[in-house]
Amino acid sequence: MTVAPEIRRALVVEDDGDIRGLLVQILKREGFEVTEASTAREGLQKARAGADLITLDLNLPDGDGVEICREVRTFSDAYILMITARTDEIERLTGLETGADEYISKPFSPRELVARINSLFRRQSHRAAVDVANADERQRAAEVQQNLLPRQKLTLDGFDLAGRFRPSRSVGGDFYDWYPTPDGLHFTVADAMGKGMGAALVAATVRATMRSVASQPGLETAFATAARSTEADLDHTSSFVTLFHGRLDGASGVVGYVDAGHGLALHVAADGSVARLPSAGPPVGAWPDQTWRAASLRLAPGDSLAIVSDGLLDIYETVDRFTEAVADVVSTAASAEEACAVLLDLADVPEVADDVTVVILRHARG
Numbered sequence: 001m002t003v004a005p006e007i008r009r010a011l012v013v014e015d016d017g018d019i020r021g022l023l024v025q026i027l028k029r030e031g032f033e034v035t036e037a038s039t040a041r042e043g044l045q046k047a048r049a050g051a052d053l054i055t056l057d058l059n060l061p062d063g064d065g066v067e068i069c070r071e072v073r074t075f076s077d078a079y080i081l082m083i084t085a086r087t088d089e090i091e092r093l094t095g096l097e098t099g100a101d102e103y104i105s106k107p108f109s110p111r112e113l114v115a116r117i118n119s120l121f122r123r124q125s126h127r128a129a130v131d132v133a134n135a136d137e138r139q140r141a142a143e144v145q146q147n148l149l150p151r152q153k154l155t156l157d158g159f160d161l162a163g164r165f166r167p168s169r170s171v172g173g174d175f176y177d178w179y180p181t182p183d184g185l186h187f188t189v190a191d192a193m194g195k196g197m198g199a200a201l202v203a204a205t206v207r208a209t210m211r212s213v214a215s216q217p218g219l220e221t222a223f224a225t226a227a228r229s230t231e232a233d234l235d236h237t238s239s240f241v242t243l244f245h246g247r248l249d250g251a252s253g254v255v256g257y258v259d260a261g262h263g264l265a266l267h268v269a270a271d272g273s274v275a276r277l278p279s280a281g282p283p284v285g286a287w288p289d290q291t292w293r294a295a296s297l298r299l300a301p302g303d304s305l306a307i308v309s310d311g312l313l314d315i316y317e318t319v320d321r322f323t324e325a326v327a328d329v330v331s332t333a334a335s336a337e338e339a340c341a342v343l344l345d346l347a348d349v350p351e352v353a354d355d356v357t358v359v360i361l362r363h364a365r366g
Contacts, residue, residue: 008121011051012036013043013068014083015061019106023055026110030117040068051078053117056100058084073099079120083108150178156185156250162336163359164344173199174309174355177207179214184250186214189262189307189359190243193283202239206230206284210245219247219294223258227284227292234285242283244307246361253299253363258292260284264310266326270302270365274327276319299363304330306339311354312347336360 010032014020020036027034032053037043040063047054054072058065069080082103102116154161163176173192178185188210192202209226216222223245234240244265246257259265261283267275280292299305306326316322326343333339340358347356 008032008052009050010034010053010055011043011046011078012055013038013040013047013060014055014057015039015059016057019057019083022110023113026113027053027055027117030114039063040065044068044071047072047076047078051076053079053081053120055081055083058082069099079117081116081120150176154178154180154185156180156248158253158364159185159248159250160336160362160364161185161187161360162340163357164340165355165357166344166347167200167355173203174311174357175203175207176307176357176359177210178359179211181214181247184248186245186247187359187361188243188245189265189309189357190241191262191309191355191357192241193239199239202234202237202241205233206241206243210243219245219256219258220292223260223292223294227260227290231285231288235288240283240285242310246305246307248299248361253301253303254296255299255305255361256294256296258294260292261286262307264313264322265305265307266323266330267297267299268304268306268327268330270300272327272331274323276323299361301363302365304336304339304360304362306330307359308343309355309357311356312343312358314354315346315349330360330362336362 008031010027012020012023012027012034014023014036015038017038020038024034024036035046037046040060043056056065056069060068065082069082072078072080079102080100082100083106084103085106101120104113104116150163161178163178165174165176167174174190176187176189178187188207190203190206192199192206209229213222213226216225230241242261244257244259244262246255248255257265257277259277259279260281261279263276263279265277267277277295277297280295281290297305308326313319313322316325325346329342330339333342339360343358344356
């Protein structure tokens, strides 16, 4: 089957009838579907109907070409080629932010005009190819990041664990991680400053570092070792990471944890009451040689620990309202997985422009 070539549309805005006719003839020969206008007012009206290329005379009887170009730029991304009869006007065109893509002076040769136009559309093709390549790269990065998240549900007798992550872009700076230990499990929730690829690379580095200290028995020592290991990289990238790392002892239900600038971990009791766990210090990388003290809490049967990234804060006026809303969802949900799903649904609104991550650990009722 033969695919019909895409029709390119051109608009010629020129008050000189002879020059306008020449421009129309040249553009039609190059395969454009051409409309024409002799005044600024008519040109603006026809530009709103859509065009891929606009040739625009600088001096029109009812308007200045530079101002018209700026007006067109408010509603159109068509290529704009400015045309002037005065060589001294070229300095004006190049010295101002006109929004034009190219300019040419009268008199011009048809060959020069065609060369300028073809150059514009070649750049468009190159940009389109670059955009496709970048989209492929972002897709691959998103797949890698998703594969770094826990791939299987962790089963621990007496406990229900779930997590969800939704990046604001194809990749993001949030992450969560967990893995079993002989006594229970370790889990981490982190938020690297920023969005996109850079934040995702920082997050991947932090994940690997936290896993590397899993065998160290002392929580404070292990956390300090991980923080020291990442400080140089964070300093070089002018970044920091808020981090909550917990270690659950399955037999007792006690969670030892370090909160480095995260501040959004909630202990939701079986009766629905809620307490926000205090942070032990600033984010990792905020400044060098910082230390963090470990703390602990006991999850009684029916209790839950909910760690949420700050993306969800965007829909609440205060941290207290955020705390109450999360506690209500966690208390009424039938499972940790259901609570995570509901919280991410709440964040699916335009007000939330950041990554959103939720991890919930629930001690099953006896």
